[in-house]
Amino acid sequence: xxPETDRRHLENLPAxxxxxxxxxxxxxxxxxxxxxxRVPNPPAIVxxxxxxxxxxxxxxxxxxxxxxxxxxxxxxxxxxxxxxxYTAENFWRVLIxxxxxxxxxLLVGSLKRSAxxxxxxxxxxxxxxxxxxxxxxxxxxxxxxERRYMTxxxxxxxxxxxxxxxxxxxxxxxxxxxxxxxxxxxxxxxFAPYIHPEFREAVQDRHRRRSAGETLPARYEIRIVPRxxxxxxxxxxxxxxxxxxxxxxxxxxxxxxxxxxxxxAARNVNADLERRVEERTAELRDSVxxxxxxxxxxxHDLRAPLRALNGHAHMVCEDAGAxxxxxxxxxxxxxxxxAQHMGDLIDDLLDxxxxxxxxxxxxxxxxxxxxxxxxxxxxxxxxxxxHEIVVGPLADCRGDPGLVRQVWRNLLSNALxxxxxxxxxxxxxxxxxxDGAYFVRDNGVGFEMQYAEKLFEVFSRxxxxxxxxxxxxxxxxxxxxxxxxxxxxxxxxxxxxxTFRFTLG
Numbered sequence: 154x155x156p157e158t159d160r161r162h163l164e165n166l167p168a169x170x171x172x173x174x175x176x177x178x179x180x181x182x183x184x185x186x187x188x189x190x191r192v193p194n195p196p197a198i199v200x201x202x203x204x205x206x207x208x209x210x211x212x213x214x215x216x217x218x219x220x221x222x223x224x225x226x227x228x229x230x231x232x233x234x235x236x237x238x239y240t241a242e243n244f245w246r247v248l249i250x251x252x253x254x255x256x257x258x259l260l261v262g263s264l265k266r267s268a269x270x271x272x273x274x275x276x277x278x279x280x281x282x283x284x285x286x287x288x289x290x291x292x293x294x295x296x297x298x299e300r301r302y303m304t305x306x307x308x309x310x311x312x313x314x315x316x317x318x319x320x321x322x323x324x325x326x327x328x329x330x331x332x333x334x335x336x337x338x339x340x341x342x343x344f345a346p347y348i349h350p351e352f353r354e355a356v357q358d359r360h361r362r363r364s365a366g367e368t369l370p371a372r373y374e375i376r377i378v379p380r381x382x383x384x385x386x387x388x389x390x391x392x393x394x395x396x397x398x399x400x401x402x403x404x405x406x407x408x409x410x411x412x413x414x415x416x417x418a419a420r421n422v423n424a425d426l427e428r429r430v431e432e433r434t435a436e437l438r439d440s441v442x443x444x445x446x447x448x449x450x451x452x453h454d455l456r457a458p459l460r461a462l463n464g465h466a467h468m469v470c471e472d473a474g475a476x477x478x479x480x481x482x483x484x485x486x487x488x489x490x491x492a493q494h495m496g497d498l499i500d501d502l503l504d505x506x507x508x509x510x511x512x513x514x515x516x517x518x519x520x521x522x523x524x525x526x527x528x529x530x531x532x533x534x535x536x537x538x539x540h541e542i543v544v545g546p547l548a549d550c551r552g553d554p555g556l557v558r559q560v561w562r563n564l565l566s567n568a569l570x571x572x573x574x575x576x577x578x579x580x581x582x583x584x585x586x587x588d589g590a591y592f593v594r595d596n597g598v599g600f601e602m603q604y605a606e607k608l609f610e611v612f613s614r615x616x617x618x619x620x621x622x623x624x625x626x627x628x629x630x631x632x633x634x635x636x637x638x639x640x641x642x643x644x645x646x647x648x649x650x651x652t653f654r655f656t657l658g
Contacts, residue, residue, distance in 0.1 A: 170209055175202040175218040179225045186229075199225055203254055207261040215261065219254045312387075312406035315396050319343050322396060331387070331408060333379040344404075349376035349384050363391075374409065386413045463489050514553040518657075520591065521547035523554075524582050527561040531569055538578055545583035547591060550657045556634045557657065563631045564593040564653050571597035571651065579650075589656065596650040631655070 207215025312328040352375040638657040
């Protein structure tokens with residue numbers, strides 16, 4: 154290993170290094186001779202330097218070094234008193250060394266050239282062998298990779314096929330199953346005949362547009378026609394690839410029959426739902442028309458007899474009241490009161506029906522101004538009762554102005570009614586800063602919290618009508634209006650009044 158390393162070091166030396174060494178050896182020998190030192194066989198040292206020059210620099214540098222050696226030999230062997238003149242013995246020495254030096258250069262240069270050529274041939278052979286091995290390894294790796302991808306393609310549930318100029322170059326098992334044709338028959342045949350005629354022109358147009366460089370969705374849906382069987386819905390995806398020695402189209406096809414069947418079922422369900430909605434809507438329209446007719450009947454056909462009954466009872470009391478027995482007069486007054494109560498009940502029912510049927514409008518409602526306006530309408534003007542009214546700042550909201558006014562009217566009229574008898578009557582109108590709920594708080598009789606849910610039911614009353622007049626519809630109307638806008642809640646402590654809260658969306 155070490156000789157090979159030394160040889161590489163020598164080959165890496167500059168080409169002129171041998172000639173420089175020869176010149177250095179000649180100068181050093183002359184210097185030593187002038188100093189009186191006797192060096193054994195100086196010509197041999199110079200020849201070795203020349204051989205070194207031939208080895209490192211080749212024939213040209215070797216011959217240059219040989220020329221320096223000739224000059225040295227001619228000088229060193231001449232008579233000291235007569236330069237370049239020789240004795241007979243030294244003359245032959247000069248000739249021998251002068252002939253031996255170029256011979257050695259030629260020999261070493263030739264051997265060096267042969268060695269270099271042999272080394273170059275060996276390198277070329279090794280390179281060629283390594284290239285062949287690498288090519289074989291790459292080929293094997295390519296074949297292994299191809300087998301691996303083919304195995305994966307065979308295992309896929311999607312169909313995989315390679316098309317070259319529209320013809321099958323490869324198809325996996327799924328394609329074979331979908332088309333009902335053995336792969337051996339598919340290879341080399343056109344794919345177009347298996348496309349449903351409905352989609353052939355569209356597929357060809359898509360191929361032309363993609364070839365022109367247009368960007369299209371990666372996936373699309375068509376129907377294919379197997380050899381024996383019904384058309385099959387598939388999803389197709391295409392991509393250009395290199396296959397063998399030319400371009401090809403890698404095509405993936407997925408069987409989407411189940412999805413199409415599910416879509417069709419969903420469409421049928423939607424159509425059925427739409428039909429049912431239309432039927433229910435028609436029924437609702439009929440119900441609304443019937444309700445309108447019922448409301449018309451109540452407002453006209455029932456209210457007129459009640460007004461007549463109430464009027465005639467009053468007329469009898471006024472015309473013959475003094476002649477009637479006390480019991481008969483009491484019965485007539487009771488008839489008038491019940492007729493009036495029935496009329497109020499009909500009015501409340503009509504209001505309740507209008508709240509449910511009225512189309513909800515949405516606009517900005519100034520809540521504080523509206524609450525103050527309704528309160529001013531409801532407060533008695535006789536001044537017999539002291540009222541302590543507090544109206545806090547109320548934020549505006551979006552809602553139906555008419556319905557929101559109805560909410561304030563019903564809640565405030567309830568607060569005034571159930572606070573009757575208190576001195577003073579205290580009513581607070583405000584808005585909770587935590588959740589933004591509006592509230593009406595009074596110091597009236599209140600109600601049991603366990604019956605709170607009944608307050609919002611139609612005709613539900615928690616206090617006898619002898620104590621507080623009413624029909625039990627007012628809070629039900631509030632609940633319906635607020636529910637159409639948002640939500641409602643009630644809270645109370647018996648003897649300490651009631652608090653009604655509501656929010657509007």
